[in-house]
Structures are given as C-alpha cells and as structure tokens.
Amino acid sequence: MQIKPTGVSERIISIDVMRGFALLGIFVVNMLFFHTPYIYINPYTWYQNPSDYETFKMIDIFVQGSVYPLFSMLFGYGLAMQFMKSEANGGAFSKFAVRRLSVLLLIGCIHAFLIWAGDILITYALAGFVLILMIRLKPIWLLLISIFLFLVPNGLLNGLIYLAYKLSPDDMIIYTGIQAIEESVLAYGQGSWLDIFWQRLEDWLYMNGSGAVLLVMFITIVPFLLLGAAAAKWKLIERARELKVFWIITIVVAFAIGTVIKLIPYQNEANMFTMNVQDTFGGPLQAIAYAGVIAMICLIPMGAKILSPIGKVGRMSMTIYLMQSIIATTIFYAYGFGLYGKIDISTGTWMAVGIYVLQIVFAEIWFMKFKQGPVEIVWRKLTYSNSLSKKDEKELNL
Structure with a gap:
C-alpha cells in the first residue's frame, strides 16, 4: 500500500495550534536578524533605549x-505519526520519508542562499534523516537516546565553557x-542583489561554518526530534485529557x-557561559x-475554537x-524598501506581530478553498509524485 497525505479530518487541532504559536515566536526572534546585524552584536549591552532593552529582555526570557x-x-x-500511519497501512515509510526530507533539504538550500541566511530547514532535513534511522525504536529508547544526546x-560543552570562564573571564565576554x-x-541596506x-x-x-551546523544538529535538533517521536508513539497530545494531571504537573515544573x-x-x-546555559x-x-x-x-471546546x-x-x-522571510527581506533589504539597520527592536517586534496577524487572515481565506498551503501543495506533489490516485488528489485539493 502507498502512503497518503494526512487529510483534514485526521488532523489534531492542538498540534496545528502549537505549530502556529511557534511560528509567531520564531518570527519575533527572527525579526531581530531581519532588520539588524544581530549575530554580530552583544544584545545585553547593545540596546541603550530602555524600551528596546525591555523588549529584548522579554523576547530573550x-x-x-x-x-x-x-x-x-x-x-x-x-x-513519527506518519511512520505509525504507514506501518498500519503497510506502506514503505523509509522511501517516502527520504523523498520528503530531500525535498525539504532542497527548499532549505533555496531559502538559505537566495532569501535569508538564518534558515533552519536544512538542519531539520538533515536531522530528519537521522530520525529515520531510529524511528522503529520503542518510545522509551527514543527518549533515553534523546536525553543522552x-x-x-x-x-560537557558547558562545563568546558565554565572552566574557560574561570581561567580567563575576559575571553567569555x-x-x-x-x-x-x-x-x-x-550590503543589506544599500547593496546590489549580488552584494546581498x-x-x-x-x-x-x-553561523554554520566549520561543521557547526552538524554539531548543533546532533546535540540540539536531533534530541528534540527524538523526544517528539517518543511523545507521538505514546500519543501524549492525543491523550491529553486522560493525562491531564501529568500535563499540569509538567507545565508548572518545566515553566x-x-x-x-x-x-x-x-x-x-551576561557572558558566553550564562547565555549558553540560558x-x-x-x-x-x-x-x-x-x-x-x-x-x-x-481540550476546552471554546478554547479550541x-x-x-x-x-x-x-x-x-x-x-x-517562507512567507515571513520573503516579506521581511523585502521590507529591510536594498532590493525592497531598504530599511535594514534603520528601525528599533520595539518597532521590529510590533511589525512581526502585525505581519503575523495578516498571515492569519491569509490562512483563513486560503483554507476556504484549499485543503493545504501553497508551498505544502508543491512539497507534497514532489514527495508523493504519482502515488496518489485521482480520488486522493480531489479530496486533498492538490
């Protein structure tokens, strides 16, 4: 049997809301990079305006x-949900997943080198290949490996940084x-397309040279993917109602x-050690x-609505x-409105929130006619290729 895309009726609303919430947070953080050379500054000493500093502090915390x-x-x-679905239907998950992640890797490369340098899709795709190798493990093993990695x-890394801090505090600034x-x-504010x-x-x-992208992937992204896969196999989100006590305790303690x-x-x-631990x-x-x-x-009907x-x-x-990157770079880069380096962090943050609200409106309008987002349609077309029947395509509006 062939693997099919997830239909609307099969979706879990809380997971989609979590993704949507994360996208707002990601945009607020990324906006720091979009309008300012954030990667080259010490944010704890850079912002002199009290409003900017307080805004940064809230974002940082x-x-x-x-x-x-x-x-x-x-x-x-x-x-992991796709893996379990394919197992239940007798599908060839590995072949499907490799193809899906390969398309994601391609999209990530286009995004990173032609739109915005802060891309995370490349790392997700590479980490996804690692998860595929371990996806068949029992959830307890996925959890233990995640914790270990x-x-x-x-x-060890933070221990070495702390030791270096004790030996030479000035080097940790x-x-x-x-x-x-x-x-x-x-370059970004006044340069040509080639300069940019x-x-x-x-x-x-x-940000990614000298193997940094692989190091970050293995000690951060891969463990998170494994943890998510373990949670999926335990159905921690689907079973949220019966696991209410577990979730409440987890929320209070973790937060x-x-x-x-x-x-x-x-x-x-605020130095390299404390920032890294943070x-x-x-x-x-x-x-x-x-x-x-x-x-x-x-879990509350009104809340879900x-x-x-x-x-x-x-x-x-x-x-x-991807839309957030395209909109932001158009606003701030020289081939658009050229506002790079010309706005403060407070303004940039409110711009991110405003653009996100417009994206909510866009999503509402789009889903009145289609079942998937425009990039998702292309991604899934390339992933599933000719594996969908005409009936499936009609159902999914592909």
Whole structure:
C-alpha cells in the first residue's frame, strides 16, 4: 500500500495550534536578524533605549531559545505519526520519508542562499534523516537516546565553557563586531542583489561554518526530534485529557525551572557561559510547558475554537515560514524598501506581530478553498509524485 497525505479530518487541532504559536515566536526572534546585524552584536549591552532593552529582555526570557525546540519536537512528532500511519497501512515509510526530507533539504538550500541566511530547514532535513534511522525504536529508547544526546555533549560543552570562564573571564565576554555590523548594513541596506547574496553567504558561513551546523544538529535538533517521536508513539497530545494531571504537573515544573534558568544572565554576568546555559537548558523546558498549556486549552471546546485561526497558520507552516522571510527581506533589504539597520527592536517586534496577524487572515481565506498551503501543495506533489490516485488528489485539493 502507498502512503497518503494526512487529510483534514485526521488532523489534531492542538498540534496545528502549537505549530502556529511557534511560528509567531520564531518570527519575533527572527525579526531581530531581519532588520539588524544581530549575530554580530552583544544584545545585553547593545540596546541603550530602555524600551528596546525591555523588549529584548522579554523576547530573550520567554521566546528566544524556547520556540524552536517546540517546533523541532513537533517536527519529530509529525514524522513519527506518519511512520505509525504507514506501518498500519503497510506502506514503505523509509522511501517516502527520504523523498520528503530531500525535498525539504532542497527548499532549505533555496531559502538559505537566495532569501535569508538564518534558515533552519536544512538542519531539520538533515536531522530528519537521522530520525529515520531510529524511528522503529520503542518510545522509551527514543527518549533515553534523546536525553543522552542532549545532556552529555551539552553538559560537557558547558562545563568546558565554565572552566574557560574561570581561567580567563575576559575571553567569555561577547564582543560586538563593529566592522561586521558596518559591512552588513552597507550590503543589506544599500547593496546590489549580488552584494546581498555574498553577505548572506558570509552570514550563513559565520553561523554554520566549520561543521557547526552538524554539531548543533546532533546535540540540539536531533534530541528534540527524538523526544517528539517518543511523545507521538505514546500519543501524549492525543491523550491529553486522560493525562491531564501529568500535563499540569509538567507545565508548572518545566515553566518554573525553565524561566529561572532563562533569567541567569540577568541575575549574573551576561557572558558566553550564562547565555549558553540560558538557551540550552531553559528554552527546551519552556517549550514543553508551552506545548502543555496549548494542549490543555484545546481540550476546552471554546478554547479550541478561539485558537483555530492560529491552528490554520500551523497547517500551512512551511508557507508561513517562507512567507515571513520573503516579506521581511523585502521590507529591510536594498532590493525592497531598504530599511535594514534603520528601525528599533520595539518597532521590529510590533511589525512581526502585525505581519503575523495578516498571515492569519491569509490562512483563513486560503483554507476556504484549499485543503493545504501553497508551498505544502508543491512539497507534497514532489514527495508523493504519482502515488496518489485521482480520488486522493480531489479530496486533498492538490
């Protein structure tokens, strides 16, 4: 039997809402990169305006490092759901998954090198290939491997950073690269398309060069995907009602501990060690808490109805993610309105929220006629190729 795309009736509203919520958080964080050379500054000392600093602080504590783990877990959850569906139907999951992730990798490359350097799709695709190798394991093994891959290397890495901090505190200070900032502003704000391309490539290499993309993938993204896959096999979201006590305890404990960890750079010196601990350990705990809160809200009929527009955004997550990059780069880069480096963080944050609201409206209108987002249609066409019958295509509006 062949694997088919998930129909609308099979979708779990809370998962779509989680994706939609994560996309808002991702956009708010990414907006820092869209309008400012954020990767080359020390944000704890850069923002002099009180309003900007407070806005950054709120983003840093409650959003940055806390939404991409949620989205990563959901990616693993979804892949595991597809695996279980294919197993039940007797489909060839591995062949399907490799093709699906290969298309995702291609889209990621186009996004990273032709639109925006902060792409995460390449990393998701590569991490997905790793998950495929372990997807048949029992959920307890997926959980244990996830914990091991996350805690051991990250524990060792942070231990080394802490040791380096004790030996030479000055080396742990995050310095602002003035020359890199000037080059970014010149290229993105005033440069030609080619200037922007080379700056984009330089930024991507700065964030992912020397094997960094593979290291980040194995010690962060892969563990989150495995954790999501384990949760899917246990059906933790589908069984949220009967697991209500589990989820409430998890929400309270994870959010409390995660937030305390996220506050470390503000209670102590903000340096490479405290910043790394903040996002590495605090962010994922908050992500789990956010997932639990949404799962609980969606158990209430009125709550699910109120959040359904965000769920529709989550149903077309690839389209929304790419659309955010296209809109933002058009606003800030020289081939568009050239506002790069000219707005403050508060304005940029409200712009992100405003654009997201417009995307909610777009999703509502789009799903009046179609069953999938435009990029999702292309992605699934390329993935399923000729494996869908005419009946399937009509049902899914492909």
